[in-house]
Amino acid sequence: MVRNRRGAFGATVLLLAVAFAVSAPFVTNGRPAAQGDIVATRFLPPLSTDPSGAFHLLGTDRFGRDLWTRLVYGARISLSVSALAVLLSTLIGVLVGATAGYATGALSLVLLGVTDFALAVPRVVLLLLLAAMWRPSAALVVIVLGVTGWMTIARLVHGEVRGLAARAFVEGAVASGARPARILWRHILPNALTPVIVAATLGVGNAITLEAGLSFLGVGVQPPAPSWGNMIASGRDTLVNAWWVATMPGIALVLVVVACTLLGDALNKDH
Amino acid sequence: MFGILIRRGMAGCLVVLGVTTLTFLLLRLAPGDPALRLLGPTATPAQVAALHHAMGFDDPVPTQYARWLGSMARGDWGESIATGRRVRDMLADAWPATFGLVLVSLILSYGLGLLVGSVQTARAGSRLDTILSVTSVTLFAVPGYWLALMLVAVFTYEARLLPAFGAAGLDADLLRPLGRVLDTIRHAILPLATLTLIGAGGAARFVRGTMFDVARLPFVTTARAKGLRESRILRHHVLRNALIPILTLLGLSVPTLFSGAVFVEAVFAWPGVGRVLVEAVQARDYPVVMGATMVSAVLVVIGNVLADVIASAVDPRIRHRAGRA
Numbered sequence: 001m002v003r004n005r006r007g008a009f010g011a012t013v014l015l016l017a018v019a020f021a022v023s024a025p026f027v028t029n030g031r032p033a034a035q036g037d038i039v040a041t042r043f044l045p046p047l048s049t050d051p052s053g054a055f056h057l058l059g060t061d062r063f064g065r066d067l068w069t070r071l072v073y074g075a076r077i078s079l080s081v082s083a084l085a086v087l088l089s090t091l092i093g094v095l096v097g098a099t100a101g102y103a104t105g106a107l108s109l110v111l112l113g114v115t116d117f118a119l120a121v122p123r124v125v126l127l128l129l130l131a132a133m134w135r136p137s138a139a140l141v142v143i144v145l146g147v148t149g150w151m152t153i154a155r156l157v158h159g160e161v162r163g164l165a166a167r168a169f170v171e172g173a174v175a176s177g178a179r180p181a182r183i184l185w186r187h188i189l190p191n192a193l194t195p196v197i198v199a200a201t202l203g204v205g206n207a208i209t210l211e212a213g214l215s216f217l218g219v220g221v222q223p224p225a226p227s228w229g230n231m232i233a234s235g236r237d238t239l240v241n242a243w244w245v246a247t248m249p250g251i252a253l254v255l256v257v258v259a260c261t262l263l264g265d266a267l268n269k270d271h
Numbered sequence: 272m273f274g275i276l277i278r279r280g281m282a283g284c285l286v287v288l289g290v291t292t293l294t295f296l297l298l299r300l301a302p303g304d305p306a307l308r309l310l311g312p313t314a315t316p317a318q319v320a321a322l323h324h325a326m327g328f329d330d331p332v333p334t335q336y337a338r339w340l341g342s343m344a345r346g347d348w349g350e351s352i353a354t355g356r357r358v359r360d361m362l363a364d365a366w367p368a369t370f371g372l373v374l375v376s377l378i379l380s381y382g383l384g385l386l387v388g389s390v391q392t393a394r395a396g397s398r399l400d401t402i403l404s405v406t407s408v409t410l411f412a413v414p415g416y417w418l419a420l421m422l423v424a425v426f427t428y429e430a431r432l433l434p435a436f437g438a439a440g441l442d443a444d445l446l447r448p449l450g451r452v453l454d455t456i457r458h459a460i461l462p463l464a465t466l467t468l469i470g471a472g473g474a475a476r477f478v479r480g481t482m483f484d485v486a487r488l489p490f491v492t493t494a495r496a497k498g499l500r501e502s503r504i505l506r507h508h509v510l511r512n513a514l515i516p517i518l519t520l521l522g523l524s525v526p527t528l529f530s531g532a533v534f535v536e537a538v539f540a541w542p543g544v545g546r547v548l549v550e551a552v553q554a555r556d557y558p559v560v561m562g563a564t565m566v567s568a569v570l571v572v573i574g575n576v577l578a579d580v581i582a583s584a585v586d587p588r589i590r591h592r593a594g595r596a
Contacts, residue, residue: 120283120286120572120575121289121293121568123530124533125290126293129552133300205412213414216534217549218553232416235420236538239420239423243424243428246417246424247424253414254409254414254417258412
């Protein structure tokens with residue numbers, strides 16, 4: 001499916017990130033929140049060894065926690081939160097878009113109106129409100145990102161379904177007496193899937209950035225559980241004496257988001 | 272032309288009304304009580320009830336909403352629960368800082384994006400094209416607050432060149448007018464650079480894509496066939512026709528830039544609407560949240576309407592279609 005080099009690079013980076021996240025206990029010291037002798041082990045620069053002989057690939061933070069371990073465990077949270085959020089927004093988007101595209105009359109108009117309205121709402125304002133008003137948690141971030149991110153997909157699906165509904169094979173299905181729900185599900189949606197996959201891939205990158213942003217502002221995933229966003233936030237105060245604490249999770253984040261963009265672009269071209 | 276402005280303006284007002292209604296409902300539905308925050312942990316239930324009554328929280332939600340709309344329409348935006356300042360004054364102080372930041376970075380990032388995208392189209396397939404593509408994809412992926420931190424690390428902590436806190440130095444009031452302007456510019460460089468670099472990544476990607484699409488169209492082949500110079504084809508035929516979708520995107524990127532501004536303001540303590548909003552949300556400061564949400568919704572809607580109007584001014588086809596509809 002992926003033919004060009006950039007797409008292959010994106011896919012490789014994503015696979016690696018997922019592989020590391022899944023096998024976190026085996027590729028790290030397994031204790032992302034462990035604090036040992038804080039005074040002796042805090043703020044060790046990358047590639048250093050602490051007094052107990054433990055090697056720190058990316059250094060340690062202000063509590064002497066191994067950054068590599070936190071980064072990999074953070075990937076578990078950041079990646080799964082984003083993937084689930086995109087899954088949720090894709091579900092809502094497909095549901096709304098397909099219904100609006102296939103239905104006629106008032107229902108279609110209402111759904112399109114709601115979509116246009118939701119597109120015009122400044123997303124970050126909604127995110128802040130939703131995330132700050134309830135007790136912050138990973139589940140809340142999934143829901144908040146999911147319910148504020150479905151509009152582009154709904155628009156896409158709506159356009160695709162509109163186009164497909166006029167095609168001869170749909171008319172054939174109608175003539176053979178299939179119910180509308182079956183036509184939509186079995187005949188139209190499978191053909192509208194590729195642009196949805198592209199949008200979802202790009203959406204994952206976007207969701208990772210936003211999750212990190214919420215956690216950075218303190219309304220997302222809460223410490224001591226590591227997420228890339230709250231790791232960057234915790235490195236913010238120590239930027240002057242320990243630049244690596246904020247830099248490393250940022251680099252990981254940029255790499256994964258770039259990978260999503262490249263993969264999405266490649267899939268789009270193939271389409 | 273005028274008709275479009277009115278129609279889009281009315282739709283925009285509806286959006287603002289919708290956003291404020293939604294915000295109002297969310298605020299009332301959410302747990303957390305501003306009265307408790309204000310009175311502290313030692314408050315007796317009677318005190319809390321009295322404050323609720325004074326703030327009007329014991330009325331039904333629709334009544335509260337109607338009252339808020341009414342006072343809003345009279346120009347009374349209420350007072351901050353946390354600071355006691357008038358919300359209108361707080362936002363009047365804050366919005367120019369955000370507006371300036373977003374506007375200047377919008378212009379700079381699209382200028383930069385057009386330049387980079389044009390160079391890439393002119394040198395398509397070259398090594399330069401690849402390097403610029405990789406750069407713009409990377410910039411597009413960088414979260415604003417992180418880029419901001421990295422710039423602070425390099426230019427403030429390492430090079431000690433630029434300030435990274437607020438919009439004016441502590442001694443700003445003592446400076447001569449010229450010095451004060453220079454001081455503001457120095458403070459604005461890092462926030463602007465952050466927003467501009469991120470915006471430029473997305474803009475360059477889009478400009479390149481659009482110009483590539485236009486460059487494949489028959490009239491470009493015609494222009495080349497009749498012997499025009501490449502630079503002229505690029506400027507007069509490709510760029511001009513690519514401008515319409517680019518202008519549309521420019522309007523659509525106002526919300527994105529505004530979102531970026533919220534984070535960037537948080538990092539640089541830039542005294543704008545974003546910072547007011549973040550602080551008010553954390554303090555459950557209902558009147559301020561409502562006011563800040565409304566101002567940001569208005570800013571975003573203005574961006575979208577302007578983009579539509581500019582697009583129809585540039586493209587006679589859009590004007591024609593809208594006129595008939």
